[in-house]
Amino acid sequence: MTRLKLLSASLAIAFVAAGCGGSGGTVPDEGTGGAVAPSGGGGADDSSSGAVTTALPGPGGSDISALTPQERTLVTENLVVYFEFDRSDVRSDFNAMLAAHGQLLATNPGVSVRLEGHADERGTREYNIGLGERRSQSVRQILLLQGAAAAQLATVSYGEERPAVFGSDEGSWSLNRRVELIYEQ
Amino acid sequence: MSLSMRCKWWSVGHAALVLAALLIGAAANAQLRIEIRSGVERPIPMAIVPFGFNGGGAPAPFDLAGLVTADLGNSGRFDPIPESDMLSRPTRPADINFNDWQILDVDVVLIGELTEDAPDRYTIVFQLFDVLRGEQLLGFRLSTARADLRAAGHQIADIVYEELTGIPGVFSTSIAYVNETRNPDGSQRFRLIVADSDGENSRVIADSPDPLMSPAWSPDGRRIAYVSFEGENSAVYVQTLRTGTRDRVSAREGVNSAPAFSPDGRRLALTLSRDGNLDIYTIDLATQVSRRLTQSSSIDTEPTWSEDGESIYFTSDRAGGPQIYRIPSVPPVDRAERVTFEGSYNARPRVSPDGDSLAVVHRNQDNYRIATVDPDTGLVQVLTNGRLDESPSFAPNGAQIIYATREGGRGVLASVSSDGRIRRQIASVAGDVREPVWSPYPRP
Incomplete structure (x- = not known):
């Protein structure tokens, strides 16, 4: 019962996060990289800011159009895995969901997914980057075991920098300790 | 009382460098506001008298005493009295009446003058006095451009802070x-x-x-x-x-x-x-x-x-x-x-x-x-x-x-x-x- 509630809450959050996250097309100039505007002088131009490239492995594009309706449902819902405090092992209640994602990736080698690891706000920021990375690696390992290829999977850790919900209580924290599966369009 | 010039290294070059590093670029919306939550048990009671300005009758370009008061007050180690409590506002040693400050239970008094020597050239002279002994603790002269007056104020606070606490000040950081x-x-x-x-x-x-x-x-x-x-x-x-x-x-x-x-x-x-x-x-x-x-x-x-x-x-x-x-x-x-x-x-x-x-x-x-x-x-x-x-x-x-x-x-x-x-x-x-x-x- 509680878990169902949590899951449905998570769906809404996943959509919100996808809408405002860096992976969407909502940020102008994103294609050129260098969304950061360093400032400090009218002096020399930054030679590297225009040269930022993403280091995503995998094929040039992700082929989501080939999915069955059932698979489409999977890649638009059930996209968040939650974790216990200070833990990075995947809870058993997420095994079935991740198995489905892994099989989808195995049967659709043209599809790739980005695994974004996150932590709640407790603890230091850089340690939380480590925790988020470890969580995304846990999910990656399960997907690999289910037959996904390494080239289909990219990981990134945002630590506590991109919370799904802003709040300092267990309810918020439990929604922020997560890995989001973001299918590349 | 003669002015001792003990400090050669506080040249204007110092202030200019700090500001060059900080002034370029857009100003941020986010400014910070400091508030003391707890200080030392007995902060040093002091008076920072508004500095005089010799600039042909024009208003002073910068409130140096105000900046020094904020710096020292915000450090939690000093208790600067409000300007409205001051019985006199000397800007030169000869004008100090130590009784005026003993009545207020102030331990030290900082006075100073800012002088416009030429367009955009200023000299700051400041002196710190021990009220009980009636003695000068330190005195300095700084020369600076208008844009560096804020940095100069932080330097004054650093010098006074170190003299009175024995710890180098960090107001210029x-x-x-x-x-x-x-x-x-x-x-x-x-x-x-x-x-x-x-x-x-x-x-x-x-x-x-x-x-x-x-x-x-x-x-x-x-x-x-x-x-x-x-x-x-x-x-x-x-x-x-x-x-x-x-x-x-x-x-x-x-x-x-x-x-x-x-x-x-x-x-x-x-x-x-x-x-x-x-x-x-x-x-x-x-x-x-x-x-x-x-x-x-x-x-x-x-x-x-x-x-x-x-x-x-x-x-x-x-x-x-x-x-x-x-x-x-x-x-x-x-x-x-x-x-x-x-x-x-x-x-x-x-x-x-x-x-x-x-x-x-x-x-x-x-x-x-x-x-x-x-x-x-x-x-x-x-x-x-x-x-x-x-x-x-x-x-x-x-x-x-x-x-x-x-x-x-x-x-x-x-x-x-x-x-x-x-x-x-x-x-x-x-x-x-x-x-x-x-x-x-x-x-x-």
Whole structure:
């Protein structure tokens, strides 16, 4: 019962996060990289800011159009895995969901997914980057075991920098300790 | 009474350099406001008399006494009396009536004059007096341009502070910090800001819709390393403040994070990951050669250099929870030596300027607090009382630690003296502020 509630809450959050996250097309100039505007002088131009490239492995594009309706449902819902405090092992209640994602990736080698690891706000920021990375690696390992290829999977850790919900209580924290599966369009 | 000129090194070149580094660029919206939460038991009662201005009847271009009053008052070690209580307002030694100040129970009086010598050339003369003895404690003359009057005011506060406390002042230093605001659509906006130590004169040095984190000063105070998530992965940049030029130092696959300059400024310690496992590396900034210093399957991160550059302290959870460890900064790397044993969570070490102490984040039951640790004995002293205190950074005089905390659901900055007695809250006007890092002393 509680878990169902949590899951449905998570769906809404996943959509919100996808809408405002860096992976969407909502940020102008994103294609050129260098969304950061360093400032400090009218002096020399930054030679590297225009040269930022993403280091995503995998094929040039992700082929989501080939999915069955059932698979489409999977890649638009059930996209968040939650974790216990200070833990990075995947809870058993997420095994079935991740198995489905892994099989989808195995049967659709043209599809790739980005695994974004996150932590709640407790603890230091850089340690939380480590925790988020470890969580995304846990999910990656399960997907690999289910037959996904390494080239289909990219990981990134945002630590506590991109919370799904802003709040300092267990309810918020439990929604922020997560890995989001973001299918590349 | 004659004026003694004891200070040759406070030339205008000094002030000009600091300002050149700070004035260029857009002003930030986020300014900071300092509030004393607890000071020393007996702050020194003093009077800072409004400075005279010799400028042909024009109003003074800058309120030097006001700035010095704010600096010294905000330090928590002084109790400047309000101007309205003053019975007289001398600007020269001959005009001081010590009885006027004894009645007010003031221990010391600072007086001064600002003179316009030529267009945009000013001379400041100031003198500090011991009220009981009727003696001058110090006297200085500074010459400066108009744009440097604020910096000159901080220098005056530094000189007076050191004379009366025996500790070098840090009013002329800067702080860097991260500011996060949310747009109306709920998306985040991150800014990396550099400001004077009093929160004024702030300017944005990087601005991004993607997270910016972990700013670190170079030892000469001219560059800042930081982490940016632009391009959908973390990368470490080094940005020169004066020009705004930046170099991407590390954008390897996986995590690129937690940069820290070596004391000689030539190397960067940082955290990189291979297959999701975080380890400590150093990168030579000139040659780009990287060296791996840790090899464990644990989270190894948050490196920081010892003051002699020979060791690196870092956080590792190799024994379960995060604790502080120490390794040599150059291979061959021996086994890491564990430094902290008290408590289940000690992370993000920063070394005090004298190397005698580490500031860390220490978990106390469910609260994360700033503590100091003796690196030789492991003895922990908890300094703060918040729930989510983090990111401690020593002032270059070692007497204060600035850190991030929460108040009313917002991220704010605070500082605590290294002995825990003086606490200050530094509120932001807009959004959350966090990850404060104190600059080194400005170099001439």
